[in-house]
Amino acid sequence: MSTLTPHPLAAGIPAPSFVAPGDGSSGAAGVAGVNASSATASSPAPAARAPLFDDIPVLITGGAGFIGCNLADHLLSLGRRVRIFDNISRPGVERNLTWLRSRHGERLQLRLGDMRDPHAVEAALRGVGPVFHFAAQVAVTTSLTDPGADFDINARGTLNLLEAIRRSPRRHGLVFTSTNKVYGHLEDVALAANGRRYEPADPELRHGFDESRPVSFHSPYGCSKGAADQYVLDYARTFGIPAVVFRMSCIYGQHQCGNEDQGWIAHFLLSSLAGRTITLYGDGRQVRDALHVDDLVDALLRAQERIDRLTGRAFNLGGGPARTTSLLELMDLIRDLNGAEPAVEFAEWRAADQRYYVSDIRRFCAAASWTPRVSLQAGVARLHRWLVENTRPAPELAASTAG
């Protein structure tokens, strides 16, 4: 199933019992599990209440997805109410919803709907407070085959949300997840092979790329996410909407429906566990920084807590220089975890694949007193354990690259 194809749930096929009939069919999508102030017996006892928001629900667009469901679980565990808006188009994410519902019962509100439908977006915003906007077409390859749909979801969909926020009588803090792809292919960065990885020739880049790097949109996906990124910053500037943009590199962790290019750490682990051959595009020396989703959740909440101070700013978010790996080095880590060499084959470089990208995270660390805590080795081991314990068939590989 393509990432652009609505899931059967959103196409009117019988839904799990917690999805109210009619959800997802139109802009008037109903709320499933509304009024969830009363936690069910299946909900864990709330820990300390989150200090950052009052009792109003938090809206997470794309909340069924990897990052969204981790954030939702965290907030719900703190006793917060959460409303998820999602069209369940990403294969496998319905399992995340089932998991959330089993843990938190009716305190989780679900609205099936599409970012492309301004009425559905406006309805989803009614009655909520802070907003985290994650819903997106996340694959470069899908954006190449259907640039129109990619634009409609990522650019137009984000504008739909911004317009709904602008018209809302309530002040909604907005955190939007953009991508390092807004910085383009980075061809101008001189690199040298150093063992099993590339390193930048310029020692100044030891901290990674900071936010002063000029944006340069490559691929329809880069353009649609980049446009959304710029719209969010401009709505903060022009209309005074409190909003922050995270330009993220690789995020990984539990509940990721990893495929070859989006969620590649999970994809490599899943492939190796299933005994499948892993294809490395290029020579495998390309380097990324990777951030565990638990550290990202912490950063997202810190951004909302400080939204009035941080509004209008974009931050590069990732594991930073202390959490980098080349693809070849990741193979070594996987070998150590599995006790066997993963089967690897090589293929041609893919278009627009950055050879080296590491986030300079110092700006957000300073602005929000944030520090990533999970090391790459510990995080990958944690994800490996989670995948072993939650073995499930690998989702169809719908498409490629995000980030």
Ligand SMILES: NC(=O)c1ccc[n+]([C@@H]2O[C@H](COP(=O)([O-])OP(=O)(O)OC[C@H]3O[C@@H](n4cnc5c(N)ncnc54)[C@H](O)[C@@H]3O)[C@@H](O)[C@H]2O)c1
């Ligand atoms: N995971 C990463 O490494 C990474 C890196 C950089 C940026 N991002 C960004 O973070 C966000 C979340 O990423 P993720 O990894 O959780 O992705 P994900 O694919 O797991 O989650 C995206 C969710 O959005 C939903 N969705 C897609 N199209 C929709 C539409 N038209 N209307 C409503 N819902 C729709 C999907 O069903 C899915 O549940 C995305 O905006 C992505 O671009 C992620």
